[in-house]
Amino acid sequence: MIIDVIAGARPNFMKVAALFAVADQFPNIELRLIHTGQHYDANMSEVFFSDLGLPKPIRHLDVGSGSHATQTADVMTRYEQWVMETRPDLTLVVGDVNSTVACAIVAAKLHIPVAHVEAGLRSFDRSMPEEINRVLTDSISDFLFVTEPSGMINLAHEGRPAQAIHMVGHVMIDTLLRMREKAADLVVYQRYGKRPSEYAFLTMHRPANVDDPVQLATIIEQIEWLAQRTAIIFPVHPRTRSRLSDSGLIARLEALDDMYLIDPVGYLEAVCLVDSARMVVTDSGGLQEESSALGVPCLTLRDSTERPITITEGTNTLIADDWDLFRQRVTVILGQGSDHTPSMIPYWDGRAGERILRILSEQLG
Numbered sequence: 551m552i553i554d555v556i557a558g559a560r561p562n563f564m565k566v567a568a569l570f571a572v573a574d575q576f577p578n579i580e581l582r583l584i585h586t587g588q589h590y591d592a593n594m595s596e597v598f599f600s601d602l603g604l605p606k607p608i609r610h611l612d613v614g615s616g617s618h619a620t621q622t623a624d625v626m627t628r629y630e631q632w633v634m635e636t637r638p639d640l641t642l643v644v645g646d647v648n649s650t651v652a653c654a655i656v657a658a659k660l661h662i663p664v665a666h667v668e669a670g671l672r673s674f675d676r677s678m679p680e681e682i683n684r685v686l687t688d689s690i691s692d693f694l695f696v697t698e699p700s701g702m703i704n705l706a707h708e709g710r711p712a713q714a715i716h717m718v719g720h721v722m723i724d725t726l727l728r729m730r731e732k733a734a735d736l737v738v739y740q741r742y743g744k745r746p747s748e749y750a751f752l753t754m755h756r757p758a759n760v761d762d763p764v765q766l767a768t769i770i771e772q773i774e775w776l777a778q779r780t781a782i783i784f785p786v787h788p789r790t791r792s793r794l795s796d797s798g799l800i801a802r803l804e805a806l807d808d809m810y811l812i813d814p815v816g817y818l819e820a821v822c823l824v825d826s827a828r829m830v831v832t833d834s835g836g837l838q839e840e841s842s843a844l845g846v847p848c849l850t851l852r853d854s855t856e857r858p859i860t861i862t863e864g865t866n867t868l869i870a871d872d873w874d875l876f877r878q879r880v881t882v883i884l885g886q887g888s889d890h891t892p893s894m895i896p897y898w899d900g901r902a903g904e905r906i907l908r909i910l911s912e913q914l915g
């Protein structure tokens with residue numbers, strides 16, 4: 551049985567790696583990695599392949615950047631041609647990026663079954679492109695692999711058939727647990743003269759935060775406040791760097807002592823920096839989960855989360871522009887001891903990839 555595994559943007563690579571890591575256990579399955587090229591800079595893509603030991607993609611669609619419609623359409627046109635030529639038995643997509651929905655639509659229309667890994671997550675905020683991608687992908691997927699209980703409830707509410715929905719846990723956490731020790735050995739924070747817990751790890755790239763100059767300026771003001779209390783290591787996403795430069799706000803960050811504005815980091819470096827951080831400040835979806843799994847406090851610069859288990863069982867706090875809350879949480883975290891205990895979230899045990907391939911092997915094989 552041939553399965554096309556789609557990866558295109560940075561958060562996809564660590565997820566698909568968990569499937570390749572256990573593929574040998576399922577001799578009736580052949581996984582073919584398709585890279586859409588949504589992310590193309592070496593530090594947004596290639597470095598993940600080397601860090602994660604991913605195989606070379608069998609096909610690179612080379613789509614690059616563009617408006618949402620252009621990017622989605624380019625993935626669709628190019629993947630359609632590949633599917634017509636090669637007829638996989640299943641197309642497996644992960645997460646919620648434009649490549650996810652594009653390949654799911656192509657496969658469904660060519661009557662190729664679709665599996666969606668990380669199904670059922672909902673922020674209920676349709677202004678996020680990822681929410682549109684999640685809803686559409688789930689509505690046409692034949693296998694819905696869910697990471698947390700909210701996903702089961704959301705899919706049932708949307709009328710998806712119970713036999714298609716499977717609670718399997720989280721492939722991203724499989725990879726995190728597999729790589730954690732190797733990542734820790736890198737002691738990346740030493741490059742900035744820091745020891746564990748002596749810094750906050752900051753990332754942001756969501757259009758709602760970085761494309762709106764007023765919102766971006768507000769966040770920078772809060773970052774300036776944070777920088778007076780702790781060192782900050784901030785790998786800057788290409789979208790964010792361009793908005794910070796255009797608005798001139800980058801100069802304010804560059805003027806801060808103990809602020810490390812660095813290029814986007816590879817997977818192992820990111821895990822090392824998160825695992826040893828005093829706190830994570832982010833608008834990323836994946837980091838809310840990774841910090842929860844590692845037990846590192848996370849302050850999320852968003853109004854909503856599609857990953858509510860990180861709040862109820864993990865370490866996450868939604869800031870939702872409540873800057874008093876932000877300052878209170880920072881003060882509490884800096885006042886606490888630096889030890890962190892990993893959260894025990896059901897099914898986040900490193901075996902999601904195995905569960906997914908077992909279900910596919912039994913039901914399709």
Ligand code: UD1
Pocket residue numbers: 559560561588589590591592594595615616646647648649679680755787788789835
């Ligand atoms: C995409 C995903 C988002 C994910 C994020 C992680 C969608 C809708 N969004 O957002 O869910 O959290 O990736 O990074 O799919 N760029 C580069 N080099 C690259 C990639 C992008 O310079 O390798 C630039 C682009 O030219 C563009 C900007 O970064 O100006 C945004 O890239 P894009 O892939 O459109 O969306 P992301 O914001 O990265």
